[in-house]
Amino acid sequence: MNAISKQPEDEINEALAYHQGDVRATIAALLAEREFLLREIEYASLAMSYGFARGWKPGQQKFAR
Template identity: 90%
Template structure:
């Protein structure tokens, strides 16, 4: 099934099952993945020009769109 069509509960259950139901391990893995993705966005923003992004810059604030 396409990940876009999955319900959030299904994805939560999958993440927990991957970590054998260990909630702390699941959260730790998600936080580590978040940090990795933030670094990747920072690296990409260094490589792209201001004009290419039309002034957009990555931010850590979720509400700043």
């Protein structure tokens, strides 16, 4: 099964199974990954020219903490 055809319930079950059913560990890992991705977006926006993205810049309002 590829990532496109997965249902949200399947992904939730996989994440929980990876952490042996520990909900708090699963949430902590997801939050850590979210912070990493937010940093990556910030770095990409610094490196990306305004014309390259046709004026689009990532906004923190979409990724509110």
